[in-house]
Amino acid sequence: MSINDTEESGRSEELIRSLRENRSYVIRTTRMSPHQKNSLKRLRDRFCLPPIDPGSPGSGYNWETVFPHRAADPLRPVILDIGFGMGGELAELASERRDADFLGIEVHAPGVGKLLSEIERLELENVRIAQQDAVVVCGQGVPPGSVAGVHLFFPDPWPKKRHHKRRLVRPGFPELVAPLLAPGGYLYMVTDWQDYAEQMLGVMEESAVLSNPHGGFAPPQPWRPQTAFERKGLAKGHRIYELLYRCQDSS
Numbered sequence: 001m002s003i004n005d006t007e008e009s010g011r012s013e014e015l016i017r018s019l020r021e022n023r024s025y026v027i028r029t030t031r032m033s034p035h036q037k038n039s040l041k042r043l044r045d046r047f048c049l050p051p052i053d054p055g056s057p058g059s060g061y062n063w064e065t066v067f068p069h070r071a072a073d074p075l076r077p078v079i080l081d082i083g084f085g086m087g088g089e090l091a092e093l094a095s096e097r098r099d100a101d102f103l104g105i106e107v108h109a110p111g112v113g114k115l116l117s118e119i120e121r122l123e124l125e126n127v128r129i130a131q132q133d134a135v136v137v138c139g140q141g142v143p144p145g146s147v148a149g150v151h152l153f154f155p156d157p158w159p160k161k162r163h164h165k166r167r168l169v170r171p172g173f174p175e176l177v178a179p180l181l182a183p184g185g186y187l188y189m190v191t192d193w194q195d196y197a198e199q200m201l202g203v204m205e206e207s208a209v210l211s212n213p214h215g216g217f218a219p220p221q222p223w224r225p226q227t228a229f230e231r232k233g234l235a236k237g238h239r240i241y242e243l244l245y246r247c248q249d250s251s
C-alpha cells in the first residue's frame with residue numbers, strides 16, 4: 001500500500017464513520033407476511049450477500065463472484081438501488097434489463113423478503129441484495145469505478161428540521177457515491193419532498209464531484225418504473241423532483 005493509498009483509505013474510513021453517525025433509517029418492526037418469511041428462509045443464502053464488516057476495510061465485493069455469469073461477460077453494467085423498499089421498481093427494471101446486473105441495498109427485512117419472492121417469480125439471475133446500511137455497502141463493499149448507475153428513489157425524507165441530519169443526501173454523500181461510478185456513470189435521485197430536492201441540489205453543487213448536465217432538476221427518465229412511495233406522494237398531490245448527475249467520461 002502506498003502513502004496515497006493509506007491516506008485515501010483513512011479518508012474514506014473517516015467519511016463512512018461520519019455518515020454512519022446519524023443513521024438515515026430506523027429498523028421498523030413491521031411484521032413479515034408468511035410468504036415473505038418463507039422467501040427469506042429459502043432464498044436468502046442464494047441471493048443476499050454476506051454482510052460487510054464495517055471494522056475491516058478492504059472487505060469488498062468481487063462482481064464476478066457475486067454474479068458468476070459475469071465471467072463470460074465482464075462488461076455488463078452494474079446498477080445499485082439504494083433503499084429499494086419493497087423492491088417493486090427494482091424487480092421491474094431488472095426484468096426489463098437482463099443485460100445488466102443489479103445490487104439492491106435495503107435494511108428493511110419485509111422488503112428483502114418481498115424482493116426475494118419477486119426474484120424467484122421472475123427468474124432474475126441478475127439481482128443480488130445487500131441487507132445492510134448503504135453507507136457501509138457503498139463505502140466498503142462496492143469496488144471503486146465499477147458501477148454504471150446508482151438509483152436513489154424516494155429516500156426517507158426526514159421532514160422534521162431536527163431530523164434533517166439523518167437525510168442520506170447530505171454533505172459527504174456525493175463523495176461516498178461518486179468514486180463508485182465508472183466513467184460516464186450516473187447518479188439518479190428522485191423525491192417528492194421539495195425541500196429535500198433543494199437540499200440535494202445544494203449538496204451536489206457544493207461538492208461538485210459529479211456534473212449536472214441539466215443545470216437544475218432533470219426531466220423524468222422514461223425508463224424509470226413508478227415506485228410505491230412515488231404513488232403515495234402523487235396521491236397526496238406532491239410534485240416529483242428528479243436529479244441526474246454524471247461522472248465525467250475519461251475519453
Ligand SMILES: C[S@@+](CC[C@H](N)C(=O)[O-])C[C@H]1O[C@@H](n2cnc3c(N)ncnc32)[C@H](O)[C@@H]1O
Pocket residue numbers: 024025026082083084085086105106107108111132133134135153154155156157168227228229230
Ligand atoms: C421511503 S422508502 C422508498 C422505497 C422505494 N425506493 C420506493 O420509492 O418506493 C426508503 C427506503 O430506504 C431504506 N433506507 C434508508 N436508509 C438506508 C440505508 N442507509 N441503507 C439501506 N436502506 C436504507 C429504508 O429502509 C426504506 O425502505
